[in-house]
Amino acid sequence: MAMTLSRRALLPLLLAPLAAPTLARAASPLRVVASFSILADMTATIGGDAISIATLVPVDGDAHVWQPRPADLKTLHAADMLVENGLGLEGWIGRMAQAAEFRGARVTASRAVKPRTMTEDGRRITDPHAWQDPRNGVLYTQAIADGLVRAAPAQAEAIRARASAYAAEIAATDSWIAEQFAPIPPAKRRIITSHDAFGYYAARYGITMQGVQGISTEGEPSARDIAKLIAQIKATGIRAVFVENMTDPRIATTVAREAGAVVGGQVFSDALSPPDGPAGTYLKMLRHNTTLFVGAMKG
Ligand SMILES: [Zn+2]
Known part of the structure; x- marks a missing residue:
């Protein structure tokens, strides 16, 4: 025991020369x-x-x-x-x-x-x-x-x-994003995405947003959830559903089709695209998503 301790005590001294070129x-x-x-x-x-x-x-x-x-x-x-x-x-x-x-x-x-x-x-x-x-x-x-x-x-x-x-x-x-949404009447600021990844964005720019899946991508929405969402899209006249780069696009695509909406394109929520893609950086991602959302709202 005593030996272990003294060896431990020596260890920093033994390592010191290795660390010398500070x-x-x-x-x-x-x-x-x-x-x-x-x-x-x-x-x-x-x-x-x-x-x-x-x-x-x-x-x-x-x-x-x-x-x-x-x-x-x-x-x-x-x-x-x-x-x-x-x-x-x-x-x-x-x-x-x-x-x-x-x-x-x-x-x-x-x-x-x-x-x-x-x-x-x-x-x-x-x-x-x-x-x-x-x-x-x-x-x-x-x-x-x-x-x-x-x-x-x-x-x-x-x-x-x-x-x-x-x-x-x-x-x-x-500021640029806020300017893009400014001409759009609040009633038209409605978006559906694959999962609930845009709550902070929606709150910032006065948009109503909803995910086909919840906050996490774990677990799938039930048939009842999907039917409810489709009815909601029809009732509110939402024109576009957006798929995301990091989730399976199939459910969102089905929802869009059943509700008579279009797939508004691929937005980036929880991950960037490769560097040469449309969302290779955080700032490019924000601009790309905004351009697609605004385009769909303007119809
Ligand atoms: Zn997420």
């Missing part, structure tokens, strides 16, 4: 893992060359039901920092961090967000899709910048500068 260490970028593609884009934009970024749930992937592979555990194990959304989006992340023996810092991007809650099947649940309101995107930016500065204080000035430029871009995008 300058080289300081210059190597912080290894950051983001839970899903939207956070990866934000974090990469704010971190710049101070970080290297890896993403767990890939582009077009579904963060609600994703499962890590052994390679993902390795990636997380080697990371200095994990950026996650929080608000219950990544139900798998606690177990994963434990399984990966992750020892780095954890940053919850939604830290300062006022969460939206809703009732689903008689249960009160928190809506995790806060990034769809760009004003929350600004809060995410601050939380991520704070986390990066804590982990890489030598880079603080550059990180803060990038974060404030990015926050300004997000705010400008928010």
Whole structure:
């Protein structure tokens, strides 16, 4: 026992020479893992060359039901920092961090967000899709910048500068979106999407939105839910139903057909497109979705 203790005590001394080239260490970028593609884009934009970024749930992937592979555990194990959304989006992340023996810092991007809650099947649940309101995107930016500065204080000035430029871009995008909806009468601001991912967006721009599936993509809607939704679409004269990049489009497509509506196109809710697609960044995603929604409302 005594021997184990003294060996432990010696360990830092033995390791010290290995860690000696401090300058080289300081210059190597912080290894950051983001839970899903939207956070990866934000974090990469704010971190710049101070970080290297890896993403767990890939582009077009579904963060609600994703499962890590052994390679993902390795990636997380080697990371200095994990950026996650929080608000219950990544139900798998606690177990994963434990399984990966992750020892780095954890940053919850939604830290300062006022969460939206809703009732689903008689249960009160928190809506995790806060990034769809760009004003929350600004809060995410601050939380991520704070986390990066804590982990890489030598880079603080550059990180803060990038974060404030990015926050300004997000705010400008928010104004642009509000301008797009401004000419549309409130009664026409109605949208149906595959799942309930646009609650924050809808609240921000005065839109009534409903998902064919609920807040999560786990579980399928019942035949009764679907019949109700079809009747609702017919009664309210909603013209378009939108499919999402990361969910199965079949149910939404069926609903649209049965209700005499059209499929208004593919919007991006919980994941970006590949870089060369229509929603390769968070800001492009916001603009792309808005363009499709506004187009459908104008008919
Ligand atoms: Zn979702």
